[in-house]
Amino acid sequence: MINDTIAAISTAVGEGGIAVIRVSGPDAVTAASRVFRSKTNIAEAPSHTVHYGHIVDPETGEIVEEILLTLMRGPRSFTAEDVVELSTHGGVVAVKRVLELLLRQKEIRLAEPGEFTKRAFLNGRIDLTQAEAVIDLIRSKSDRAFSIAMKQAQGTLSRKVKDLRHRLVELLAHIEVNIDYPEHDVAEMTNAFIRDHCNQACAEIDGLLKTASEGKILREGIVTAIVGRPNVGKSSLLNALVQENKAIVTDIPGTTRDVIEEYVTLGGIPLRLLDTAGIRETADIVEQIGVERSRSAIEEADLVLFVLNASEPLQAEDLQLLEQVKGKQAVVIFNKTDLPIQIDRAEVERVFSADLIVDMSVLEEKGLDRLEKVIMDLFFGGQLESADLTYVSNVRHISLLRAARQSLVDAMEATELGIPIDIVQIDIRSAWEQLGEVIGDSVGESLIDQIFSQFCLGK
Ligand code: GDP
Numbered sequence: 001m002i003n004d005t006i007a008a009i010s011t012a013v014g015e016g017g018i019a020v021i022r023v024s025g026p027d028a029v030t031a032a033s034r035v036f037r038s039k040t041n042i043a044e045a046p047s048h049t050v051h052y053g054h055i056v057d058p059e060t061g062e063i064v065e066e067i068l069l070t071l072m073r074g075p076r077s078f079t080a081e082d083v084v085e086l087s088t089h090g091g092v093v094a095v096k097r098v099l100e101l102l103l104r105q106k107e108i109r110l111a112e113p114g115e116f117t118k119r120a121f122l123n124g125r126i127d128l129t130q131a132e133a134v135i136d137l138i139r140s141k142s143d144r145a146f147s148i149a150m151k152q153a154q155g156t157l158s159r160k161v162k163d164l165r166h167r168l169v170e171l172l173a174h175i176e177v178n179i180d181y182p183e184h185d186v187a188e189m190t191n192a193f194i195r196d197h198c199n200q201a202c203a204e205i206d207g208l209l210k211t212a213s214e215g216k217i218l219r220e221g222i223v224t225a226i227v228g229r230p231n232v233g234k235s236s237l238l239n240a241l242v243q244e245n246k247a248i249v250t251d252i253p254g255t256t257r258d259v260i261e262e263y264v265t266l267g268g269i270p271l272r273l274l275d276t277a278g279i280r281e282t283a284d285i286v287e288q289i290g291v292e293r294s295r296s297a298i299e300e301a302d303l304v305l306f307v308l309n310a311s312e313p314l315q316a317e318d319l320q321l322l323e324q325v326k327g328k329q330a331v332v333i334f335n336k337t338d339l340p341i342q343i344d345r346a347e348v349e350r351v352f353s354a355d356l357i358v359d360m361s362v363l364e365e366k367g368l369d370r371l372e373k374v375i376m377d378l379f380f381g382g383q384l385e386s387a388d389l390t391y392v393s394n395v396r397h398i399s400l401l402r403a404a405r406q407s408l409v410d411a412m413e414a415t416e417l418g419i420p421i422d423i424v425q426i427d428i429r430s431a432w433e434q435l436g437e438v439i440g441d442s443v444g445e446s447l448i449d450q451i452f453s454q455f456c457l458g459k
Contacts, residue, residue, distance in 0.1 A: 002081070002119060005031060006111035007102050009095055010458035016090035021099050022458060023086070024079045024116055027107035029071065032084040034058055035101050036069055042084075047073035055086070055098050064097050065089065079116050080123035114452035117459055121440065121452075128440025129157045131452070132394055134459065136219065148218060157392065158439045160208065164201055168432045171197045175425055191415040194424060198408040201431070205405045212392045217302075217379060221263060221270035225297035227325070228307030229317040233335040236362040237307060238273065241266065267372035269379070274301055295324060303375065304330040310359070311339035314347055322351055331374050332357045338364050400438045407431035 005025025011018070023032055033043045038053025045051065048071070055065040070085040077083040086102075088094045102108050114135075121131045129152055136149035151157075171194065178190045226234050241264040264271050274297045298304055306325045308318055325332075332352050334343060338361040348357060358374055360367030392398055411427035 002122065004109060005107045006115055006119075007099065007108050008111040008116075008458035009099055010085075010116075011090075011095075013092060015092075018087045019090050019095035021086045021088065021095060021102065022111075022116060023084045023102060023108065024077070024081045024111075024119060025107075026082060028082045028084045029073075031102065031105040031107045032069065032086070034105060035064075036067075036086075038069070042069060042071055045071055047071060047076060055088075055101060057101060064101060065094050067098070075123070075125070078125075079119040080125040081119060111458065112453075113457045114459055118452040126153075127155070127158050129161070129394075129397065129438060130155055131440075132396075136394075138459065148215060157208075157397070160204070161435050161438050164204060165432055165435045167197065168201065168428055168435070172425060172428055172432070175421060175428075178421075190421060194415050194428075195412050198412045198428070202405055202408050205401050205408075208392050209398065209401055209405070212398050214380060215392055218270065221272035222375070222379060223274060223300060223302045224271040224305060225274045225294070225301035225303075226305045226307065227294040227298060227321060228309075228333075229315065229321065232307045232309040233362050234307050237305070237333070237335070237360075240362050240365065240368065241271070241273075266368075266375060269372075269375060271303070294321060298324055298328060302329060303378070304328050305333060305371075306330050307333045307335050308343060308348070309336050310334035310341050310343045311336040313342050314344055322348065326351050329378055330356065331371065331378070333367075333371070334359045335362055337361050337366070397438050400434050404431040404434040407434060 003026060005023065005027040007021060007023040010020045010022040029043055033041070035055055035058060036042060036051075036053050037056045038051050040051055042051055051069045051071065053067065053069060054063050055067055056063055065088050068087040070087070072078075072083045072085070074081040074083070086098060088098050103110060117126075117131050117134050120126045121128060133149045133152035137146060137153060174193065175190060226238060228234050264273065304325050306321065308314070314322075330352065332348060334341075334345075334357060337359045345357075355377070356374060358367055358371045360371065392401065407427045407430040411424050411431070414424045414427060
């Protein structure tokens with residue numbers, strides 16, 4: 001049972017319109033009411049109400065801040081405990097003063113990172129996949145990643161896993177009954193029954209695992225290298241990609257230029273660009289020669305955007321790069337198609353199919369749409385519909401689902417080999433336990449601590 005009360009600043013630190021301090025625990029309302037003056041007595045106010053008033057230092061009587069206080073009584077709150085949220089003026093000073101005053105109350109201590117979400121989990125309001133989705137929501141780099149995390153937060157993955165577990169329990173019960181009443185030719189029948197059910201469960205796990213690579217891409221972005229010899233238009237392309245994103249990104253306070261440069265989204269697909277600094281160092285031609293420098297970027301990348309100048313014949317360096325890029329997931333960009341074309345298209349098509357060659361003019365902003373489509377085809381078979389698909393993108397979930405699948409395969413093989421049924425049962429039980437770990441049943445305390453420590457403070 002959790003019996004202490006925690007508080008933390010829940011909004012990002014920096015300048016902003018408002019900042020929010022969240023207080024959660026059995027003494028949240030009592031402790032907050034000691035420093036809060038308003039017309040209503042919040043200790044007696046109904047849940048889910050908002051109150052205007054002042055934060056007053058009880059020792060000196062000094063007015064510290066003017067705030068709005070939101071009262072949410074457990075269990076109908078994020079943590080399932082009594083929660084008070086204080087919206088103060090934005091900026092660092094106001095919010096810190098209020099927090100310090102709250103922490104002077106003997107019942108309240110500073111929350112650890114992720115502790116609010118951890119309480120929601122420990123109090124049974126959300127399961128582990130949902131809690132993990134909260135981290136993903138905060139970290140999402142694209143609209144689609146956010147939608148996937150949102151679905152997971154609502155429990156779509158948990159429901160599928162729970163359903164699978166439920167059916168494994170039924171299977172185990174069925175086996176149990178047959179062990180207890182072995183009058184007819186049970187062994188044979190039971191084995192067929194087990195195989196049938198395990199097979200079905202495996203197929204469903206496969207369905208979930210199939211989404212894993214796409215889910216991972218949407219979550220973490222496609223690691224992308226832009227390569228090409230100097231002056232073909234790499235940094236112009238980079239700028240064009242960044243430009244497309246600027247409107248969205250710079251509106252978000254606190255986002256730095258670094259972040260803009262690292263991540264861009266193209267048609268909802270997040271690209272994580274490698275070595276953007278190298279591309280920008282246009283002054284240093286030696287550095288720009290690039291063949292050596294490109295090599296590591298090419299190796300590291302999931303996707304290579306190989307830029308060629310279509311208004312010039314292919315040069316030795318182009319051919320060298322072509323050789324390096326061969327065999328990678330790559331899109332060849334014929335840039336500068338606004339100028340007379342001089343490149344030998346057939347030579348490039350000997351290595352890359354025409355589907356993977358995109359004619360562009362970064363200068364005239366032509367070809368980005370096609371580039372987007374080609375990338376979509378490469379990574380998602382042309383389709384990207386997250387509407388009713390549950391994506392599994394978390395590494396922990398993927399490895400547990402794989403383990404559960406293996407246990408079921410072991411169980412099926414055991415029945416084939418005529419291994420006694422109580423041994424087969426052990427495998428099915430392991431699958432059930434591994435699935436349980438996905439949603440946070442039967443996980444150890446250290447794992448829970450590790451998961452929640454990834455959160456930011458105040459969440
Ligand atoms: P990088 O060295 O590969 O990064 O190449 P830059 O992006 O710096 O471009 C080199 C030169 O080519 C610059 O003068 C650009 O303005 C020009 N350039 C880039 N893209 C195009 C294009 O599509 N058409 C034309 N005509 N010029 C371009």
